[in-house]
Amino acid sequence: MRWRDAAMAAFCLGLLAAPARAQDTPEGARHWATAWAGSVQGPYPVGNPSAQPDQSFAFPDPAEGARDQTLRLVLRPDVWGREARLRISNAFGTRPLTLDGVHAGLQLGGAALVPGTNRPVRFAGQDRVTVPPGGEAWSDPVALPFAADPDAPLLAGRKLAVSLHVVGLSGPMTWHAKALQTSYSTAPGAGARGADEGEAAFPYSTASWFFLDAVDMAVSAPTPVVVAFGDSITDGTASTMNGDDRWPDVLARRLHARFGNRVAVVNAGIGGNQVIGPAQYGPQKPFPGGPSALSRLDRDVIGLSGVASVIWLEGINDFSRNGEASLQAVEAGMREGVARLRARIPGVRVIGATLTSAKGSSSAAHGHPEQDEKRRGLNAFLRDSGLFDAVVDFDAATLDPATGGLRPEMVPESTTGGKGDRLHPNRAGYVAMGSGIDLGVVLPGR
Numbered sequence: 001m002r003w004r005d006a007a008m009a010a011f012c013l014g015l016l017a018a019p020a021r022a023q024d025t026p027e028g029a030r031h032w033a034t035a036w037a038g039s040v041q042g043p044y045p046v047g048n049p050s051a052q053p054d055q056s057f058a059f060p061d062p063a064e065g066a067r068d069q070t071l072r073l074v075l076r077p078d079v080w081g082r083e084a085r086l087r088i089s090n091a092f093g094t095r096p097l098t099l100d101g102v103h104a105g106l107q108l109g110g111a112a113l114v115p116g117t118n119r120p121v122r123f124a125g126q127d128r129v130t131v132p133p134g135g136e137a138w139s140d141p142v143a144l145p146f147a148a149d150p151d152a153p154l155l156a157g158r159k160l161a162v163s164l165h166v167v168g169l170s171g172p173m174t175w176h177a178k179a180l181q182t183s184y185s186t187a188p189g190a191g192a193r194g195a196d197e198g199e200a201a202f203p204y205s206t207a208s209w210f211f212l213d214a215v216d217m218a219v220s221a222p223t224p225v226v227v228a229f230g231d232s233i234t235d236g237t238a239s240t241m242n243g244d245d246r247w248p249d250v251l252a253r254r255l256h257a258r259f260g261n262r263v264a265v266v267n268a269g270i271g272g273n274q275v276i277g278p279a280q281y282g283p284q285k286p287f288p289g290g291p292s293a294l295s296r297l298d299r300d301v302i303g304l305s306g307v308a309s310v311i312w313l314e315g316i317n318d319f320s321r322n323g324e325a326s327l328q329a330v331e332a333g334m335r336e337g338v339a340r341l342r343a344r345i346p347g348v349r350v351i352g353a354t355l356t357s358a359k360g361s362s363s364a365a366h367g368h369p370e371q372d373e374k375r376r377g378l379n380a381f382l383r384d385s386g387l388f389d390a391v392v393d394f395d396a397a398t399l400d401p402a403t404g405g406l407r408p409e410m411v412p413e414s415t416t417g418g419k420g421d422r423l424h425p426n427r428a429g430y431v432a433m434g435s436g437i438d439l440g441v442v443l444p445g446r
Contacts, residue, residue, distance in 0.1 A: 032085070033223040033306040035077035036160075036215040037266040038176040039299075041273075041290030043092045043283050044210065047177025048232065048271035050415050051207050051241045058185040058204040065170035066210070067188040070101065072111050072163045072202050073209050074183045076244060078252050078264040080150040081217030083141040086121060086162060089213040090131040091299070092174045092283045097211065100128040101165035101192035102139070106146050106158060111184035111202035113161055117146045118197055121162075128167070133283075136299075141218065150219070151261045157244075162212055163194030172283055176209045178235045178271045180415070182242055183209060207241070216305050217264075224308035224443055226255070226265045227301050229293065231314050233356060234269025238413040238424035245414075245427050247394075248311075250434025251442070258439060259446065268300040274317045276325060276333040289317055294337055302344045309442050310341060311392065313353035316423075319374040320365040327377045331385075338387055351441065352388035354379040354395040356433075359405040361423040372404070390441040397436040398429050 041047055045055070045062050059066060077084075084104060090097040105118030122140045123129035131137045147155060184202035186193050193201040228234050228248035236246030252265035272289025281291040290296065293314055301310055312334070318325040338350050355375045361367030382391050400407040410429030411420040420426060425433065 030083075030218045031220070031222055031306070032216040033079060033081075033219045033264050034214055034225050034266050034304040035079045035081070035084075035217040035264050036075050037227075037268050037300065037304060038075065038179065038209040038213050039268045039270050039290070039296065040089045040091050040174045040176055040213045041270045042175070042286040043172035044175045044208070046286040046288055047175065047208075047290070048237070048288050049177040049208050050180055050237060053205050053207065055206060058188070058206065059173070060188065063172065065173040066166040067169050068166065069186045069188050069190050070163055070165045070193040070201070071210055072161050072184040072194075073212050074107055074159050074161050074181055075209070075215065076157065076159045076181075077215055077217060078266060079217050079219065079223060079261050080147040080155050081144070081219050082147055082150065083143055083218040084160070085141050085216045086139040086212060087136055087214035088129065088131055088139070088164075088211050089136045089174050090133055090211070091136065092286070093131075093133045093171055094283050095169075095171035096130050096132050097170055098128065098130045098167040099164050099211070100167055101163070101194040102127075103163040103194040104142055104144070105161050105197070107161040111161070111199035113197045114146070115197055118195065119143065119145075120195070150217075156256070160215065162215075164211060165192035165194055173210050175211075176213065176270070178232065178237065179207055179209045180236050180239060180241055180246070181209075182207060214304060221262070223306055224263050225304060225306040226251070226263065226309045226311065226442055227268050227304065227307055228265060229268045229301055229310055229312045229314070230353070231269060231273040231289070231317050232271035233316070233424060234267060234313050235271045236267075236269070236430070237271055238415055238420060238426045239430050240414045240427050243414070243427065245430055247430040247433040250431055251437055254434070254439060255442070263443065264306070266304065272317055272322070273314065274323050274325070275314050275330050275337070276318060277323045289322070294333055297337055297340055301341065307345050307348060309349040309351060311351045311353055311442070312337070313355070313394065315378045316355050316358055316366070316375060319371045322365050327374045330378060331381050335387060349389045349444070352382040352391045354382055354391065354393050356394050356398045356425060356429075357405050358423040360403065362421045363423050366423050392437050392441065394433045394436075397432045398425055
């Protein structure tokens with residue numbers, strides 16, 4: 001065990017035995033803030049994963065889905081609290097989803113957990129939950145003794161491992177394809193292994209999240225949540241696998257440097273997503289980019305806890321040859337979306353983000369002159385319409401004036417080391433995007 005992991009284990013075990021402090025928040029003062037989100041987009045395997053291992057050993061038949069097996073999903077909460085609650089989604093399932101043996105613990109490395117941190121999760125007091133097709137379920141609050149001091153510096157950036165045992169057959173699995181984070185699975189038929197602290201029972205890896213789509217943390221004071229809403233450039237395509245260097249991650253680290261554990265940034269991007277398309281979406285008629293931004297707005301933004309600001313970066317896929325939408329239709333969709341956000345989340349701050357260039361993209365669906373004309377038209381709308389409370393200029397942060405495309409150093413892909421597609425910025429591009437945001441625009445007056 002490396003020193004840092006050994007030190008963290010000792011720290012966590014010490015916290016397990018720590019008595020409650022006088023300043024612990026009374027039950028009546030508990031607030032919930034969404035600390036992580038993984039927007040569900042459809043039934044596996046329809047989607048756009050990155051660096052995905054072969055899934056045929058873990059899930060031999062997508063129609064059957066998971067079979068009596070345990071998934072160990074790894075995620076990074078953007079804030080910590082003494083308690084957490086989990087949202088399970090069967091949004092795109094076609095049969096009831098039954099889970100038991102759900103646990104949450106601190107990841108040590110791989111599928112292994114820091115000893116002594118794993119805790120059972122219950123639903124309405126029971127250790128089993130059945131979620132109907134199209135439905136969702138929130139867990140009961142689960143105590144996280146290792147987060148007895150949520151402000152502890154050693155917790156920053158640590159990852160939570162949520163284990164879910166699928167009872168019987170799940171059927172088509174509701175998932176988020178592009179996690180850019182390695183999670184783990186037992187073999188089919190392996191049974192409930194969520195209580196295991198070790199990794200031996202979890203031989204298979206995945207670069208996606210299944211069924212879990214939100215984690216809330218209990219916080220002692222209102223904690224503003226910033227939602228990054230959009231497509232693959234928010235989801236993080238071409239950034240570093242397991243590197244947490246999407247532009248929302250960069251923004252989150254800057255906000256935490258200023259405000260500590262008193263703000264959260266969550267990522268509601270879906271690779272291939274569109275503002276207004278497709279017109280119809282469901283388990284029998286899926287689309288790799290998931291349901292439109294407008295149709296998922298309630299679940300992926302309005303349904304989260306503590307939302308104070310939304311940064312919306314989207315439209316490039318509407319203009320692609322997969323969408324072929326007009327500029328006017330996308331503008332109208334954005335007006336509708338902004339109006340719904342303001343009607344449903346009092347006081348929310350809605351920030352538009354200019355689209356980065358796809359000019360010269362190697363993708364057959366992107367990079368054509370007529371598409372770039374629409375992109376520049378939407379950017380003018382974002383800057384000049386007055387629809388948004390503020391605008392962040394990602395185009396300016398990434399544009400090469402000489403070519404009209406992405407800056408050359410932002411093209412090579414960080415995930416696999418490939419040459420890049422001139423559509424998705426790499427890590428250097430995402431760092432420039434996240435670093436260029438005026439924090440006062442995101443959370444004014446703080």
